[in-house]
Amino acid sequence: MGTTSIELAKRFDIAITAIDLDEKALEIANSNATRNKVDSKIEFIKANALELPFEKASFDLVLNEALLTMLSNENKEKAVKGYYEVLKPGGKLLTHDVCLFTDDINLQKEIISALTRSINVHVQPKTVNEWIKVFSDAGYKDIQYISGPMTLMTPIGMIKDEGLFRTIKIIRNGNKKDNKEQFRAMRNTFKKYKEY
Secondary structure, eight states: OHHHHHHHHHHHOOOEEEEESSSHHHHHHHHHHTTOOOTTTTTEOOOOTTOOOTTOEEEEEEEEESSSSGGOHHHHHHHHHHHHHEEEEEEEEEOOOOOEEOOOOOHHHHHHHHHHHHHHHHHOOOHHHHHHHHHHTTTTTTOOOOOOOOOOTTTTHEEEEEHHHHHHHHHHHTSSSSHHHHHEEEEEEETTTOOO
C-alpha cells in the first residue's frame, strides 16, 4: 500500500524506489503517495526481489518488509545477496521477519507447519543464529538485530502496523463468513506459539 515508503518520504525527505509484483497494490500505493503529496519522491515499480532490475551499488538503504520468511531457503539467500549487490559501499539493509525462539527441531517443524496451514503460504522462519548466517554468508558485516514478541494478529500489534481504521477493516473482513475460519486459525496459531 506504500505506507512505509510514504512515511519515510515525509519524515526524511528522501528519494525512494519501492517495488512489488502486484500491479493492483502498486496502483493503490501510487494513489496513496499522491494523496499524501509525496508522489514526486517515490517511484513505484513492478519488480521481483529475486531479480532486482537495478545497477550494482545504487542504493544507500534497502528495506525488506517481511518477505524473507515467505521465501524458500534458497530464495532467501538469493534475495539477500541481491540486496547486497545493489547497496553502495557502507549501505545498510534493514529487514524484519519472523524468528523462531526454540532450538527444538520438532517444535520448529510443528510451528512452521501450523503457520503454513493457517496463512496458506509456505513459510520458513529461522532462529536468530540461522538468520545471522544467511546475512553473513551473503557478505554483510556488522550484523545487528533486535528481537521481540510476535504481535501479528493482536489488537495492539495490528493497530501499530495498520492503523486503527485499517485494523477495524481487517477485523470486519476477517469475520465475514468466507474468511472467518482462516482468520480464526491464523489468530489461534499465532496465540498458541507466541512464546516461540
